[in-house]
Amino acid sequence: MLTNLRPEQKNKLDVPDFNKNNAVNGYPTAQKYDMVVFCHLRWQFVYQRPQHLISRLSKNAKILLIEEPIGYDNHDESSGNLLVINENLHILQPKVKDIEAISIILPEYISNLNPSVGWFYSASFSPLLEVFDFETVVFDCMDELTLFKGAPKQLIDQEKYLMANADIVFTGGKSLYESKKQHHDNVYCFPSSVDQPHFAQALNGIEVPADIANLQAPVVGYFGVIDERIDLELLHETAKKLPNVSFVMIGPLAKIDQSDLPVEDNIYYLGMRSYNELPNYLKGFDIAMMPFAINDATKYISPTKTLEYMAAGKPIISTKITDVVRDYSICVNLVETADEFCEAITYLFDKRDQLSMELEYFDILKNTSWDATANKMESIIKTFAQ
Template sequence: MQTVYKKKSGIPASTGDNNDNIKYDMVVFCHLRWDFVYQRPQHIISRLAKSLKILLIEEPWHRPEQEGSRLVEVAANLHILQPNVYHIDEIAGILPQYTNKNTATGWFYSASFLPLLDYFDFDTVVYDCMDELSLFKGAPEKLVSQERSLMDRADIVFTGGKSLYESKVKHHENVYCFPSSVDRDHFSKALNGLAIPEDIVTIKSPIVGYFGVIDERINLDLLKETAILKPEVSFVMIGPLAKIGEHDLPRLHNIHYLGMKDYKELPGYLKAFSIAMMPFALNDATKYISPTKTLEYMAAGKPIISTAIYDVVRDYSEDVTIISNSGEFSKAIDAMLANNNVLNPTDYSDILEKTSWDVTVEKMQAIIKNTVK
């Protein structure tokens, strides 16, 4: 028998298809760990869980030192299954211990979970395409064909940005664009008397900062070259490494890596930023991205410098300074610092008032309700 681990104490898992404890309204398949960087899946699924009982299944995480898989209760209506197996195909073998096959909605964040689709009898299948995962470093070749099959069987496709929408709408008749939104109340805490965390308060100002995953999407050469040009400026990178190693990171006296931080702590770090940056590389992995952090930086009232990510350029070019090389990056920093490091937060109000995760989820739920078979 498997074990359900709540936040502090363990309780036995239920078995048997007729047990009420394992009847979920929605099963979510997610390639990102729930405890990883807090982003689109966490924002959307936590809100859906206010009215639906949800099981979120993560990718396999084989841990030989642990017996059985782990079910974590994040909230009364939200459980996270961490399968202790080698491959996605093996997850089907443990599912009877956690859920039955009759579930109203199947929600996919990655087509890699396609082998599990036939295990369930879903009324509605949703594909929330937040990234073009097939273009990411290390993506399996079969992911393209798996996505094609998933879209053939999906009733609804949501996309995390306009570029993704334009790509997917060619292959499905029921596609809706829902760019990542923002928890404005959370990030606007950076505008009040919030304390600045100790590991950044000691870093010399001015600070040009970034938070998010640090992976092949970050232009590390641009970061290094700009840091050389601006030795009096501190460049702070907050977030975990993914698919790159410590040896890949540029090391200079004015570049600081603070590691991964809890979502709750981010407003405090944002408060310490003089300028917020998005130093993305322009490559296959960033071709379709629509960075959530753009709006999060705005909610904190920070001036923003970004490389020419397509969705950022066409949606926010009047509000974000777009640069293409270290020279332009350096000049943009000088111009912003000459403006006393401050951008009036009301300058972003028109943008921020048009978006919220709550409204996004409400609209998604309405679409699902109208599409139910």
């Protein structure tokens, strides 16, 4: 039996009644969907792989994306928030205590038990496999979540269960592919891609935001989530060695506290900025950085921002993340220590080999796009279903 249910749900069956036809958040009735996506990341958080892919897939399918529960208030009668992104893409934020309890509220939002595709970003949703009768189960493994800080112990077993029930496994990088192909016979590697026209706006005459426009050059910038994957000590030591360089960190904090951040006069934390604003900030960067720590959480990552920085034509400095070294060492400056970081900044600010860098970027970018990735994934799913 399911546990941690809302009081009014205590006497309901584990398997929901999908014959119900309720109004939700003013939306007329429970809807019929072609695909249900289960995602650990908030749609309105940092815009990354799930948003890029699912928004494109929704052009040809009606999709309900279910986020992790946001909790509930006993005095709140609503069972969740339904965000209507467009006619074909809806986001459900369940107001229940745990993922298993989502099954109880599903009849209010979805009218069919048998969508064509169940698409998982996190194995924590695997208990919901028992509720649906998907024609095809897809696991788009974008990160090795079991190695992240605070990962629940049961996630390892949940991933084994999901892998055993998945028909298709996609991975977000080559290292992940090599890991997952040992446990499944239908794995495809789709490294993070890029919306090149969006970030190439930084090459044009767009405005640099006021909060970095007047910073002392060179401006060395990062955007993305700031969490245990960032080498804060490396950032701190480099900033101390180069007091005349401005270091800009854009993005929300996750699983670390404000007190964990290094403080120097030349380190600027700007908080989260919207996806639409990022090209403007990139235009204000002289150099883009990826100061990732080398730890369990970064063992399998393939940073999306690598290609986004390239599309903006920015020199890039990165620590030696396996997939970055493997795929981009020809044009990304790789460092391990603060001294090497300083040397790379000094060298790149002179803009030597700029033409060579741009040609290498062009060769990489012409072979990838989120549109192409989504189309290939869609083709694989259709072929499997035949």
